[in-house]
Amino acid sequence: MQDWLTRTTRLRAEVFVGTPYVHVSPGEWQLDPDSLRGIARGNGYLEIPPMFQGCLSFQFAPQHFPPITPFDGPDQPNADRERWLLNRLSGDNVWISLKHANLSARRVAEIAATEGLRVAADFADPTDRVLLLSRDPAPPRLPLPIPSGSWRFRYSWLNRLGPATVFVLLGTAAVVVGAPVEFESPIANLLFLAAFVGAIPAAFVTNLFPRTTRVGWLAWEFNGLPHVQFPVRTFGVSVDLAAKIAWYHGYVLCGHTATQASGPILKFYKRA
Structure with missing residues (x-):
């Protein structure tokens, strides 16, 4: 249920x-x-x-009940942000967070058109608006095929790699302490210091990356596997936006769990 x-x-x-x-x-x-x-x-x-x-x-009937106003960036010229956007417009598919771009959807679409890209999908809620720009704006053919190969890196793992690195540092420090080396004490102290200083930031590695980058990583999660789950905090978007992007890729939100460390962990299944 x-x-x-x-x-x-x-x-x-x-x-x-x-x-x-x-x-x-x-x-x-x-x-x-x-x-x-x-x-x-x-x-x-x-x-x-x-x-x-x-x-x-x-x-x-939006004339009677105007929908909750979705997020949109400022609709005015901004040379720095427009230059940033142009530098992003490489490849056949580009994901853009308007909150990060600090540009309006209209302006992003206009600039993308000059590079041969059109808005293929638009996902919005009051917290952000995400555009998929594509040279082929046709929707994906669903259901997505199951990816070939037995292994594929997922960006949602990044926040787990950080804490794992901390444990490796602690383990190495423990080994150094027990080794008969002349400089074991300074080395061990440095390793312990690095582990403890990095313990908290390591759990939020993905926050070091721009929001637009993380949105693209979120879309990458829906890769054709029958089931997908991830902590939504990893990608810095709302639950509603994650569900809308999932639906576009042929996935249905089927449940969630929550922990204090990672927040809501969303679970999806691929619809037939």
């Missing part, structure tokens, strides 16, 4: 996405009607008489 966060996130990412009419069963989604109505209003939907028994029906 999916938890409340999973169900409400899926409704925002998969159902109330701007289609003219939406029909939702409170029983199927295990949510009370008032909660469904609130999610609908927040996404620009007006309730209409039900068209099917046991369902609530809604019509997309």
